[in-house]
Every structure is written in C-alpha cells, then in structure tokens.
Amino acid sequence: MSELQELVDGVYRDLKSHIGEGKVADYIPELAKVDPKQFGIAVATLDGSFHIAGDADAPFSIQSISKVFTLTLALGMAGDTLWTRVGREPSGTAFNSIVQLEYEKGRPRNPFINAGAIAVADMILAGHQPREAIGEIVHFVRFVSGDDSIAIDHEVAKSETGTGYRNFALANFMRSFGRLNHPVEHVLGVYFHHCALAMSCRQLARAGLYLAAGGRNPVLDSRVVSRERARRINALMLMCGHYDASGDFAYRVGLPGKSGVGGGILAVAPGKASIAVWSPGLNEYGNSLVGTAALELLAQRTGWSVFGT
Ligand SMILES: NC(=O)CC[C@H](N)C(=O)O
Numbered sequence: 001m002s003e004l005q006e007l008v009d010g011v012y013r014d015l016k017s018h019i020g021e022g023k024v025a026d027y028i029p030e031l032a033k034v035d036p037k038q039f040g041i042a043v044a045t046l047d048g049s050f051h052i053a054g055d056a057d058a059p060f061s062i063q064s065i066s067k068v069f070t071l072t073l074a075l076g077m078a079g080d081t082l083w084t085r086v087g088r089e090p091s092g093t094a095f096n097s098i099v100q101l102e103y104e105k106g107r108p109r110n111p112f113i114n115a116g117a118i119a120v121a122d123m124i125l126a127g128h129q130p131r132e133a134i135g136e137i138v139h140f141v142r143f144v145s146g147d148d149s150i151a152i153d154h155e156v157a158k159s160e161t162g163t164g165y166r167n168f169a170l171a172n173f174m175r176s177f178g179r180l181n182h183p184v185e186h187v188l189g190v191y192f193h194h195c196a197l198a199m200s201c202r203q204l205a206r207a208g209l210y211l212a213a214g215g216r217n218p219v220l221d222s223r224v225v226s227r228e229r230a231r232r233i234n235a236l237m238l239m240c241g242h243y244d245a246s247g248d249f250a251y252r253v254g255l256p257g258k259s260g261v262g263g264g265i266l267a268v269a270p271g272k273a274s275i276a277v278w279s280p281g282l283n284e285y286g287n288s289l290v291g292t293a294a295l296e297l298l299a300q301r302t303g304w305s306v307f308g309t
Pocket residue numbers: 062063064065095096114160167192195259260261262286
C-alpha cells in the first residue's frame with residue numbers, strides 16, 4: 001500500500017468516531033433527509049492515482065462547490081470583464097448574507113457567496129435559455145471530470161426552488177440595482193440546478209485536478225484553463241471559499257478550498273493533488289465539520305500547504 005493511502009486511511013480512522021457530528025443543512029428540505037452518518041475522502045494525485053477511504057463513491061449534493069465550476073466557465077465566456085460584475089474580496093459575512101449588497105450597490109463581494117454566484121449564473125445565461133445554460137454547466141463539469149454519468153438531482157433543485165426565499169431576495173435586490181440582465185426566475189433556475197449537481201468525492205477530486213496541475217487535467221490530458229487562471233481561481237478559493245470562515249480554514253488547512261452545504265469540500269494542493277471530502281454534518285458557518293477536520297489532519301500529515309514546506 002502506498003504511503004499516501006496509509007495517511008488517508010489514518011485520517012479516516014482517527015475521525016471515524018466523530019462521524020455524525022454537526023448539523024445537516026435543513027433549510028433545503030431535500031438535504032435534511034440525508035443520513036449524517038457518512039464520511040468520504042478522495043485524494044487524486046497528478047499521476048492519476050486515487051487514494052480513497054469511507055464513502056468516497058457515494059454521490060452527494062455538491063451545492064456551493066459548483067461555484068468553482070461556474071466561475072471557471074463564466075471566465076471562459078466573459079474573460080476578465082467578469083470582474084466588473086463581481087468583486088474579489090472576502091465578504092466576512094455568511095454565504096447567504098444580504099447586508100453588504102445595499103452599501104455596495106448590488107455588486108457582490110466575490111463569486112463564491114450566493115449573491116456573487118447568482119451574478120455569475122446571470123452571465124452564463126447570456127444568449128441562452130435557462131435549460132441551455134444548465135446544459136452548458138453540466139457539460140463542463142462532465143468535461144473537467146471526464147465522467148459523463150454526472151447529473152443534477154432534480155429533487156434537490158425543486159426542493160430549493162420551493163424554499164429559496166433568501167436567494168430570491170438576493171436576486172431581486174441585485175436586479176433592482178440593474179445588476180442582473182435576465183429575469184430572476186431564470187437566473188435562479190440556473191443557480192439552483194447547478195447547486196443540485198450530485199457527485200461523489202472521487203468524481204469531485206478528479207474534477208478539481210485542473211486546479212492542482214496548472215490548468216491542465218493530467219489524467220484526461222486536456223487543458224481546461226491557462227496556468228495563470230488556475231492560480232487565480234485558487235487564490236479566490238483560499239480567500240473566499242469558506243465565507244466568514246475562510247480565514248479559519250486557511251489557518252487550519254492552508255490550502256485553497258470550496259465548501260458546500262451538502263457537506264462536501266474540494267481542496268487543492270497545487271502541484272500535488274486535488275482532494276474531496278464529504279460528511280453532511282455542518283459547523284456554525286455551514287461548512288462540513290468532519291470534512292474540515294479531515295483536511296486539517298491530511299494537510300498536517302502530508303505537509304501540503306500553500307504557505308510553506
Ligand atoms: N453554501 C452553500 O452551499 C449554499 C448553496 C445553496 N444552494 C444556497 O443557495 O443556499
């Protein structure tokens with residue numbers, strides 16, 4: 001067994017007794033049904049090998065992790081003009097907060113808070129019907145992961161559409177500032193559907209490889225973005241990927257990461273690996289409790305960090 005596989009097994013073993021801790025997201029009724037007693041880890045290294053433990057092949061709702069892929073796609077479509085619509089600063093507020101939007105005239109702080117991802121969804125809609133825009137996103141995620149079986153869980157999308165009052169508030173607020181070019185229902189249709197993509201840790205780790213390998217997926221041997229753009233997306237993940245817990249995540253884990261309320265986290269160790277963890281119980285910031293602990297242990301034990309050796 002490889003040394004890395006032993007480390008992954010060790011992290012799983014050491015956290016096993018904590019599985020089920022934290023609180024499953026219940027503001028999306030369909031997510032409230034998920035069994036909290038699940039925990040998976042998948043580490044994809046640049047040579048294409050996988051090191052997995054636990055429920056690494058169980059599909060889960062990737063939720064806000066999808067914002068990494070929509071940002072990548074939108075940058076490909078709009079280039080750096082995207083930054084006229086969305087900022088690049090950490091918000092220091094919760095993922096669904098509205099408070100800064102009024103002061104900042106409807107321009108979201110970054111593409112990873114809900115308001116920012118809604119603005120990005122509006123950009124992806126340009127020239128498309130909502131169904132086509134959703135299709136483009138699914139196509140892109142299948143491309144980066146090299147896996148055509150990845151799909152949207154329509155029950156989750158429907159569930160959030162029925163209860164997404166906050167997101168409707170955010171989108172209407174932005175629209176009132178002239179910050180969205182399409183009807184709110186269309187923009188949120190795209191947003192709720194990409195949040196409802198279902199993927200396993202293994203699929204997610206594979207999909208994140210382009211960020212670990214300078215913009216190129218080494219397993220598929222295909223370029224996804226330029227080296228410079230991959231670095232910049234990593235920078236945004238580090239600064240904004242965990243909302244008002246981004247500083248704490250950088251301190252504890254030291255790697256760019258993006259969380260979702262489904263309990264998944266995608267983390268990037270540049271030049272080394274793409275890592276996905278999943279456990280549905282969340283901490284008070286809406287980030288996976290056991291997942292964060294797993295990344296902290298893994299980073300400690302491998303020595304992977306963007307801050308030093
Ligand atoms: N942090 C998250 O994963 C939030 C995504 C979720 N779809 C929402 O809008 O509330």
